[in-house]
Amino acid sequence: MKTTALFLLCATLALGAETPPAGKKDACCAAMAAAPFSAASLYQTDVTFTTDAGQPFALGALRGRPVVLAMFFTSCGYACPLIVSDMQAIREKLPAGIRERAAFVLVSFDTARDTPAALAAYRGQRGLDAQWTLLHGSNDAVRELAALLGVKYKQEADGAFSHSNLITILNPQGEIIHQRTGLQGGLDEAAAALAAAARN
Ligand SMILES: [Cu+2]
Secondary structure: OHHHHHHHHHHHHOOOOOOOOOOOOOOOHHHHHHOOOOOOEHHHOOOEEEEOOOOEEEHHHHOOOOEEEEEEOOOOOOHHHHHHHHHHHHHHHOOOOOOOOOEEEEEEOOOOOOOHHHHHHHHHHHOOOOOEEEEEOOHHHHHHHHHHHOOOEEEOOOOOEEEOOEEEEEOOOOEEEEEEEOOOOOHHHHHHHHHHHHHO
């Protein structure tokens, strides 16, 4: 499943811009911001979401920071609470200096019920600080992001979603560098992948 999704990602993004030259890391933020996204960057997508504060949000705004990202829905009774807890655990495993730079992003499948206000309530319940971005999107935006990540989801008759359990690590250029699949283990590996990407 993952291989297929990544192939789809490559096929989708192969039409995009050229990979920017590997410049010096500290060359200049302005130059980096102006450079095109690489062919494998998730940030090539122009879909926009809405934050739990009601602000429009393009994924490219995450550029320059290592990212821990998952798709979820707030009324999930089992898997999603564990995914959020595991993202918190990954944060704790990051070395100081990198931990503060990382962004933690949750994007909801539940476009009807997870309004920005519902996401704001969830932020409060889970004690997610400003390092966390909670996003609501249209059906099309959610579908596109899920395809890029290789996340499968389906709404059941009771309104709940069955879904893949995936935590994705993006490097500062928005490229997928690691995915933790399932609900157990792999937290050290995810944290190590993020830390390595942040140092490059
Ligand atoms: Cu869930």
